[in-house]
Amino acid sequence: MPCLQHNESARTRQGTALPHYMQKKKPNVDRIFHALGDPTRRAIMEKLSEGPISVSRLAEPLDITLAAVVQHLQVLEESGLVQTEKIGRVRTCRIEPAGLSAAAQWIGERRSRWEKRLDRLGDLLAEPDEDD
Amino acid sequence: MPCLQHNESARTRQGTALPHYMQKKKPNVDRIFHALGDPTRRAIMEKLSEGPISVSRLAEPLDITLAAVVQHLQVLEESGLVQTEKIGRVRTCRIEPAGLSAAAQWIGERRSRWEKRLDRLGDLLAEPDEDD
C-alpha cells in the first residue's frame, strides 16, 4: 500500500514542512500535471476521450504490458483525471471531467494574468500623459 | 549542445521509427506537458505571469541554485512556454502565450470530445424511441 506515494516533499516544498492543516490543500494540480507529463498517460487520456473502456482494451494499442498500464491508471486515478469502476472481473475506465477542468483552470489563470499585464502596458503606451 | 535532448523515442513512440517527414510534427505538446509536469517549473511560470523578470530575480524565492533555474528555463524555452532575451549581462524572461494556449487547446479538445459523448448519451436517454 505504501507503493504509489509520490512523496514530492524533497523537491516540491521549498522551506520546511507544511503544517498539517494545509497539507491536502490543493494536491490535485501537482498530481494532475505530473500525470499529464507522461506521454503514455496522455495517450491513455486520448483513448478515454472516445469513451469508457476496459483496462485490457486500453492496453492493446500501447505495446507495454498490462501491468504497466494498470500503474499508469493508478496515477491517473489518484490525480483525479480518471475514474474507474470494477464490475465482475473487468474494470471500466472513464474520464473524470473535473480533473481536466482543474488543469485548464490553472493554465487559464496564468494566461489571463499575463494578458491583463499586457493590457495595462497597452494603456500606458496609449496615454503617456497621465501623471507618471 | 547535445545536452538537452529529451530523446523520448523509446517510450513515446509505439512502433518502429517514424519516417523523418513527420518527425517534427507536433513536438510541442510533448515538451509542453513535460515542462509543466515539474512543480518548480510551474512555480517559475507562476512568477512569470506577474511580468518579465531576470533569471536571478526568478531564482531568489526558489531555494535552488541559479544553475538549476537556468536548466529549468532552458526546458521551458525549448517547449515554447517561455521566451527570453539577453541584454548586457542580464537575461529577461517572459511568458510566451502561444505555449500555454497549446496546452489549453490539448486539454480543451479531450474535454469537449468527452462531453460531446455525454451529450449523445443524454440524447439517447431522452428519446429512446428513435430507431435504435
Added chain:
DNA sequence: AGAATACTTAAGTATCCACTTGACAATCGG
C-alpha cells in the same frame, strides 16, 4: 470442476532527470 479471462501485486532494473559543485565568460561600477 477445470480452463480461460481480466486484472492485481510485488519486486527488481535501467533510465531519466532535478540538482549540485566548480570552473569559466561576459558585463558593469568605481
Added chain:
DNA sequence: CCGATTGTCAAGTGGATACTTAAGTATTCT
C-alpha cells in the same frame, strides 16, 4: 583595471519512475 554581478557550461550524483517479469486472485465459460 579590478572586483562584483549575472549568467553559462560540464560533469557527476542520487532519487524517482516507467517498465518488466512472475506469481497470485477473482470471475466467467464450458
